[in-house]
Amino acid sequence: MTSWWTDARINTTVTREYIVREVGPKKSQDALHHPLGFGDGLTDDTYLDWILEKGRRCFLILNFIGVPERIFQLIDKSLDDDDLPLTEDALFDLNLFGGRSETLDKKFYRQQFSVLVQDLVPGGHQDFGADEVVPLEPRNGGKGSISGASQTSDRVYVHQKLYTRKKIPTSGDNGVDRVHFVMHLKALQALKHPHLISVWATYAQQNFSYMLLSPTTELSLKQFLDDQPKFFKSLEKQQRRNTLLRWTHCVIAALAYLHDHGLTHQSIRPSNVTIDGSNTIYLANFAALNAFDSTEGRGSTYRTEIYEHAAPENWRRKPSLYDMAPDKTIHPGGGRTGRRIKEPRKAPSVRPSTSFFPNQCTRSATTTTSSSNSSSNTGLKKTLITTFSPAERFAPAASPADVFSMSTIVLHLATMLLGHSPKAFASHRARHNRQAGRGGAPADASFHVNLTQVGTWMEMLMKDAMEREKKDQKGKGTGGNFWRSVGGVVHSVEAGLRREPKERHTAGELETKIGKYVGRALENIGGIGCGCQLQDEDAERERVRAEKGKNRQETWEQEEETVVGEPKYRLSIPATVTTNRSMGTYSTIDQERRMGMVIPVMENWPLRA
Numbered sequence: 001m002t003s004w005w006t007d008a009r010i011n012t013t014v015t016r017e018y019i020v021r022e023v024g025p026k027k028s029q030d031a032l033h034h035p036l037g038f039g040d041g042l043t044d045d046t047y048l049d050w051i052l053e054k055g056r057r058c059f060l061i062l063n064f065i066g067v068p069e070r071i072f073q074l075i076d077k078s079l080d081d082d083d084l085p086l087t088e089d090a091l092f093d094l095n096l097f098g099g100r101s102e103t104l105d106k107k108f109y110r111q112q113f114s115v116l117v118q119d120l121v122p123g124g125h126q127d128f129g130a131d132e133v134v135p136l137e138p139r140n141g142g143k144g145s146i147s148g149a150s151q152t153s154d155r156v157y158v159h160q161k162l163y164t165r166k167k168i169p170t171s172g173d174n175g176v177d178r179v180h181f182v183m184h185l186k187a188l189q190a191l192k193h194p195h196l197i198s199v200w201a202t203y204a205q206q207n208f209s210y211m212l213l214s215p216t217t218e219l220s221l222k223q224f225l226d227d228q229p230k231f232f233k234s235l236e237k238q239q240r241r242n243t244l245l246r247w248t249h250c251v252i253a254a255l256a257y258l259h260d261h262g263l264t265h266q267s268i269r270p271s272n273v274t275i276d277g278s279n280t281i282y283l284a285n286f287a288a289l290n291a292f293d294s295t296e297g298r299g300s301t302y303r304t305e306i307y308e309h310a311a312p313e314n315w316r317r318k319p320s321l322y323d324m325a326p327d328k329t330i331h332p333g334g335g336r337t338g339r340r341i342k343e344p345r346k347a348p349s350v351r352p353s354t355s356f357f358p359n360q361c362t363r364s365a366t367t368t369t370s371s372s373n374s375s376s377n378t379g380l381k382k383t384l385i386t387t388f389s390p391a392e393r394f395a396p397a398a399s400p401a402d403v404f405s406m407s408t409i410v411l412h413l414a415t416m417l418l419g420h421s422p423k424a425f426a427s428h429r430a431r432h433n434r435q436a437g438r439g440g441a442p443a444d445a446s447f448h449v450n451l452t453q454v455g456t457w458m459e460m461l462m463k464d465a466m467e468r469e470k471k472d473q474k475g476k477g478t479g480g481n482f483w484r485s486v487g488g489v490v491h492s493v494e495a496g497l498r499r500e501p502k503e504r505h506t507a508g509e510l511e512t513k514i515g516k517y518v519g520r521a522l523e524n525i526g527g528i529g530c531g532c533q534l535q536d537e538d539a540e541r542e543r544v545r546a547e548k549g550k551n552r553q554e555t556w557e558q559e560e561e562t563v564v565g566e567p568k569y570r571l572s573i574p575a576t577v578t579t580n581r582s583m584g585t586y587s588t589i590d591q592e593r594r595m596g597m598v599i600p601v602m603e604n605w606p607l608r609a
Helices: 007-013 016-022 026-031 047-054 054-065 069-075 088-094 099-117 176-187 221-226 235-261 304-309 374-378 398-417 422-429 451-473 480-496 506-522 536-548
Strands: 125-128 154-157 163-169 198-205 208-216 274-275 279-284 313-326 347-352 363-370 380-389 570-571 577-580 585-590 596-599
Touching: 007 054, 007 374, 016 047, 016 054, 016 125, 047 054, 047 069, 054 069, 054 099, 088 099, 088 274, 099 398, 125 176, 176 198, 176 208, 198 585, 221 274, 235 279, 235 480, 274 363, 304 398, 398 422, 398 451, 398 480, 422 451, 480 570
Parallel strands: 125 198
Antiparallel strands: 154 163, 163 208, 198 208, 274 279, 313 380, 347 363, 363 380, 570 585, 570 596, 577 585
């Protein structure tokens, strides 16, 4: 690891003993104690005093290029560290090195930047010249494979700590205004949350500006779901469970922090959630960090991971007509003409797709039309195919869309916590979208298309948690309070997966509810314990959240509740829901106004946080 010549290192290195030892023969050593050759007797300072007070860097440079004795000529010209850096023209005019001036001038010019290092400090910004040394060192192996990063990102060490460096052009057609960049990044540096990747420092050199992001992680949640790393597997079983449950609150707390500061993420998916070696989870690559990345969003607008975790309002159905080849098969040895397969009916064939509600479907039609002209002349037919295309990237409902995507992340964690694989979850979501035969496109496993299947999966998770609770009540497991809290987290997530953006809870509301469940489950080990739980000083933030949600009808928070009818289901946002607090069950009066997914509630299952 490179040691940079900072002020502290120079002061501890260039001492009186060092100067006397390195200056050369005895004649030069004696000259150090002579009075300065200029000043006409107005000062008693010696050359050694001058070096120690004003010329440590100059002496170090001369010693590096092999001519420390030239310090006397430099001082006689009244030069000191404040005159650095010297330009090549200035060095030529000074003629410090006599006949060898040209070679030594170039050496001096290059070497001086190694001792003129501007240090990078947290929250600071530095401008470096083209020849100046930036006090960082790229990690061995070149560019790091940071999850979700573009080719403009790599890993660097600063003060022996690893950071992610993002490179932003500030010139040319794609360049951003440097002043705008600095102002933007200064605002981002004020964001501090224990589970949010944030800007540590920024600097500029030549035609580029750079930001250093911290902390740097090696593993994304997507990779974690596919294959758990050794540092996680090495934990005891209950420690792994506690970690996964804690993460469900940590990620939603980071999102709530962003929203509370007027920012949105706009690209929440497992690849943009990262994990470090200490089992701490982080939310990375939010929109404000990628605002100046010219490579962000290049390539195909469709990526499976983005599509599967996007909110319904971010992807719209788009019907298009395509020319398709006629359905006929040529059999060898059968004569001049091939046998034509029976033509499909010209009436549109409609295949229902899954919807948010069990009793309602959103239909997409694939219509095949074939006119006589097209059949006789071109042999082609027109097929209407309905596909999904991304909506505007910066949609007005960015915050509710973030909540939907984050709820899918929390549901992934709860799924793993209850011992189910991501592959099984994806297969369950897509079970009604599979097509017969071989060679077809993969089944659609997105959350927003398969919300009914997501609901049945959540029902299964809650039943699983209840069974584990009953088992633990018999003294064979973790403790009923833990699995009850897991079921509460799964139940809370439903409020973030509603189809209509206006009906979803805010990130702050979900953080509060999930935080209560997680804190209760982990209270025997000190609570959440990662610094992201609500503290007394967060009262103002909670007041703002309450003001934003004051018009939301939360009937399950009512103080007086009664039982009506046979309690069987709990609706997401019904018109009127009455509850029995002692039994913890729910029923509805108005079954027609179903505003969200229906999730069964088990007997004696307390859902209140």
